[in-house]
Amino acid sequence: MPRARYKSLVDRLAAQIAAGKLPPGTRLPTHRQLAAQEGLALVTASRVYAELEAMGLVSGETGRGTFVREISLPLSHGVDQHATAPGVLDLNFNYPTLPGQAELLRTGLRQLALSGDLEALLRYQPHAGRGHERACIARHLAERGLTVQAEEVVIVSGAQQGLAVTVMALLKPGDVVAVDALTYSGFKVLAEACRLELLPIPLTCNGPDLDALERLCQKRRVKAVYTMPTLHNPMGWVMDVSCRARLIAIARQRDVLLIEDAAYAFLVEDAPPPLKALAPELTVYVSGFSKNVATGLRVGYVVAPLDRIAAIERAIRATAWNTPGVMTALVCGWIEDGTVLRLEAEKRHDAQARQTLGRQLLNGLNVVSHPASYFMWLPLPEDARADEVVSELLSRNVAVSPAEPFATTSAAPHAIRLALGSLDREALAGALREVASTIGRYVY
Known part of the structure; x- marks a missing residue:
């Protein structure tokens, strides 16, 4: 097929989608049908659909066909661009706060102003953080069941930077990292930026399929597993x-680095020991104070084997140089006076109450969640398409995320994720009623 004709077909289909002549959800002809209709070679028809998919206009689904996407949504589906439009109820992001936290900040800043050597906070800090602050975080972790030396703790500008410096320091472009088939969207973005190859681990009802992980490790040189x-x-x-023991056994046998993301671990009471406690020599543990205290602090930490610390420090020097001194001092003050532990306990209670509310209002829908988490996963009914549901909810001023930003497989499941921690409970209830009403149309 001449290039001009091939491009003209792509342009014609794109124009029909943009004009609404091919509305969202339309099933397009199969590759063979398109080839026959247009007089194309099969490989050229496949190339036409591949280009439309790269433009974000269609999506191919194994066993179902090729469908027109909802193009009124940004490609990020709101996950990378915050839903800030007036009146929009945001169920995309979690930034849980409690009443009185603003006053807590005022008090903390006043206390900081009256204490110690403030001038020291205005200077560059050591790349890994000041020694007494690293020791403070080590004591905090000991209260949560993870005993580490202060020298194993590196202070970073939030857990996301912790993941970034871990990847920069310990992996290289082209390395293979095994991840769950559905995983934290921020790690996907990081992997793309660092040119890592992600291998999806199939899911079971209770976690990753570790038999499948073992087979992946037999076929490919997996350098790391990213896990929560x-x-x-x-x-x-x-x-x-x-x-956990099985995962560690596989990692030890195959010499695989474990990257343990514990951003939400504080919400689970009486949890099993962290991987870092069970396999300290091959685990890097990453967390922070965004969810348990406040997202604006941008203070986090990485706990790594001592022989990995120097490389992580170099990555910090190459990026942020050091964590902000004022914010780190503020957080450590709250650790020492018990504020962080109090906030964690209160947020566990808050998350449990929100989960209870969600279960009540979404009764009858397929909900996957933990009773103390700030999010819910909703697989959609068979006839429902995620982009249509997301678009309809957005038209009702409710922003949710589809599965695509979390999926590491070539085809994302039709599901949505609800973040419960950003709205007050009255607004949350209203948003959840809209979700129940929208999805309910496909159930009954």
């Missing part, structure tokens, strides 16, 4: 002790 064993985002799993 305690309160998985978005599925809400807590990996049991036997699964």
Whole structure:
């Protein structure tokens, strides 16, 4: 097929989609049917659909066909661009706060102003953080069941930077990282930026399929596994002790680095020991104070084997140089006076109440979640398409995320994730009623 004709077909279909002549959800002809209709070679018809998919106009689904996407949504589906339009109820992001936290900040800043050597906070800090602050975070972790040396703790500008410097320091472009088939969207973005190859681990009802992981390790040189064993985002799993032991056994046998993301682990009471406690020599543990205290602090930490610390420090120097001194001092003050532990307990209670509300208002729908998490996963009914549901909810001023930003497989399941931690409970109830009403049309 001449190039001009091939391009003209792509342009014609794109124009029909943009004009609404091919509305969202339309099933397009199969590759063979398109080839026959247009007099094309099959490989050229496949190329036409591939280009439309790259433009974000269609999506191919194994066993179902090729469908027109909802193009009124940004390609990020709101996950990368915050839903800030007036009146929009945002169920995309979690930034849980409690009444009185603004006053807590005022008090903390006043206390900081009256204490110690403030001038020191205005200077560059050591790349890994000041020694007494690293020791403070180590004591905080000990209260949560993870005993580490202060020298193993590196302070970073939030857990996301913790993941970034871990990847920059310990992996290289082209390395293979095994991840759950549904995983934290921020790690997908990081992997793309660092040119890592992600291999999806199939899911079971209770966590990753570790038999499948073992087969992946036999076929490919897997350098690392990124995992959230305690309160998985978005599925809400807590990996049991036997699964943790199996994962560690595979990692030891195959010399695989474990990257343990514990951003939401504080919400789970009496959780099994972290991977870092069970396999300290091959685990890097990453968390922070965004969810348990406040997202604006941008203070986090990485706990790594001592022989990995120097490389992580170099990555910090190459990016942020050091974590902000004022914010780190503020957080450490709150650790020492018990504020962080109090906030964690209150947010566990808050998350449980929101889950209860969600279960009540979404009664009858298929909901996957943990009873103390700030999010819910909703697989959609068979006839429902995620982009249509997301678009309809947005028209009702409710912003939710489809599965696509979390999926590491070529085809994302038709599901949505609800973040419960950003609205007050009255507004949350209204948003959840809209979700129940919208999805309910496909159930009954």
